[in-house]
Amino acid sequence: xxxLFELFPEEPLVAGWPFNEIANQRDSSRDQIRTWLNRLDSxxxxxxxxPSLDSGVMVVHGKVSARAAFGPHDIFLxxxxxxxxxLDPEWKANFFVRYGGTDTEVILENLKVTFLIPADxxxxxxxxxxxxxxxxxxxxxxxxxxxxxxxSTAGDFRFEYPEPISFGPATFMGISCKGVFDFAxxxxxxxxxxxxxxxxxxxxxxxxxxxxxxAVRTLDIDWDDGENPVVQxxxxxxxxxxxxxxxxxxxxxxxxxxxxLLPLPRHGTVGVRRNIHSTDDLTDFFDLRGEPIEVSLAPDxxxxxxxxxxxxxxxxxxxxxxxxxxxxxVFDVNETNRGAVTVGLEExxxxxxxxxxxxxxxx
Numbered sequence: 001x002x003x004l005f006e007l008f009p010e011e012p013l014v015a016g017w018p019f020n021e022i023a024n025q026r027d028s029s030r031d032q033i034r035t036w037l038n039r040l041d042s043x044x045x046x047x048x049x050x051p052s053l054d055s056g057v058m059v060v061h062g063k064v065s066a067r068a069a070f071g072p073h074d075i076f077l078x079x080x081x082x083x084x085x086x087l088d089p090e091w092k093a094n095f096f097v098r099y100g101g102t103d104t105e106v107i108l109e110n111l112k113v114t115f116l117i118p119a120d121x122x123x124x125x126x127x128x129x130x131x132x133x134x135x136x137x138x139x140x141x142x143x144x145x146x147x148x149x150x151x152s153t154a155g156d157f158r159f160e161y162p163e164p165i166s167f168g169p170a171t172f173m174g175i176s177c178k179g180v181f182d183f184a185x186x187x188x189x190x191x192x193x194x195x196x197x198x199x200x201x202x203x204x205x206x207x208x209x210x211x212x213x214x215a216v217r218t219l220d221i222d223w224d225d226g227e228n229p230v231v232q233x234x235x236x237x238x239x240x241x242x243x244x245x246x247x248x249x250x251x252x253x254x255x256x257x258x259x260x261l262l263p264l265p266r267h268g269t270v271g272v273r274r275n276i277h278s279t280d281d282l283t284d285f286f287d288l289r290g291e292p293i294e295v296s297l298a299p300d301x302x303x304x305x306x307x308x309x310x311x312x313x314x315x316x317x318x319x320x321x322x323x324x325x326x327x328x329x330v331f332d333v334n335e336t337n338r339g340a341v342t343v344g345l346e347e348x349x350x351x352x353x354x355x356x357x358x359x360x361x362x363x
Contacts, residue, residue: 002046004037007060008097013037016104016153021078021210028076043067046095058099064108065092079157079187079212080256084116105152115143115185121214121256125176125222130167143167143183157187160195164217172219173254176228182217189213189253189266198251200314203266212256213266219249245272245293251312271309297329304328 005013019033028036049062066073066089073087093111098104117140124135134142148160161184168179186192188210189203198217221230230247253267272293293305306326313322 002049004041004044004046007046007049010037010041018153021157022151023076024074026076026081054098059096061094061096063092064095066090077187077212079210080185082118083185083212083256086114086116088112088114103152103154105150105156108147108149111147111149113145113147115145117141117143121173123171125171125225126169128167128169132165133167133170135170156190158191158195159184159186168220169222172216175219175230175249176222176225177219178222179218179220180216181220182215184215185212186215187212189255192253199253199267200251200312201267203253214254214256216252217250219252221247221249247272267312269311271311272305273309301329301331304330
């Protein structure tokens with residue numbers, strides 16, 4: 001067996017370790033990383049080591065495993081400030097290290113990992129039918145999965161999933177669901193379309209590109225849960241409206257850092273549409289103007305929604321081309337005095353706005 005520092009000398013490894021991104025504790029320092037790496041030097045075994053040249057680039061690959069006596073290894077990533085990643089006491093993986101001039105790339109394959117996820121993102125809802133998901137009493141949800149991890153000093157950092165993660169029932173970002181399908185965590189938003197065919201364009205986080213994202217293919221809403229906020233909103237439409245309209249939550253990518261109670265996706269299909277069973281005219285599927293949604297805001301005001309839809313537009317279209325909405329605020333709601341402010345965004349960025357008011361009888 002070969003030890004860590006026999007394969008990778010201590011001083012260069014400590015000096016080059018990205019301690020501000022990957023560490024065994026939050027807010028780590030270079031000295032703390034040295035202590036951690038010294039611990040790993042005594043806990044890890046490397047075997048079947050094979051160096052080679054690939055197009056003039058040095059490649060070292062082999063197998064790495066941990067000794068059970070030292071317990072689990074907890075990892076913290078700056079991309080996920082409130083998350084934790086745990087390796088089992090006897091974790092093992094295949095490793096590849098490529099030395100390419102100024103860039104070094106490390107790949108770990110077949111690595112079994114447990115995600116420890118805070119309850120504000122994912123929590124219990126009913127009895128889980130998933131063996132790879134555990135909802136803890138301390139508010140932490142555990143998801144067990146297998147990963148291929150790729151990290152390079154040039155900035156590439158990827159989680160690649162051999163199999164999609166789906167589970168349920170569960171509560172995702174406060175929304176109770178019968179199922180959450182194709183769930184994934186990614187430490188970078190770059191390259192997501194290479195891993196998920198339903199991501200149709202690069203996910204741009206601007207200055208937050210080093211912050212992790214959560215990707216979900218589909219949320220199967222639990223419409224039987226009266227406490228579900230989506231159900232409560234839809235119930236405001238009345239019993240007939242509740243069965244007439246559907247909310248869609250598909251192809252979602254969320255940054256893990258965002259304002260509380262405001263989960264805005266950077267990619268997705270989100271909006272309201274007619275229930276496919278309530279109309280025979282599928283050309284009118286997304287247009288609610290014939291029977292608009294009305295939500296009471298106060299005794300003398302209501303919100304009227306004639307269209308509300310966001311569908312991430314694929315390249316080369318501009319991302320905003322997928323937004324369509326038409327809303328109106330109706331006030332002084334009575335038979336004799338009524339006004340409304342309307343605003344809308346249609347296809348090809350057509351903006352509409354208006355102010356309507358009916359005169360008072362006898363005025």
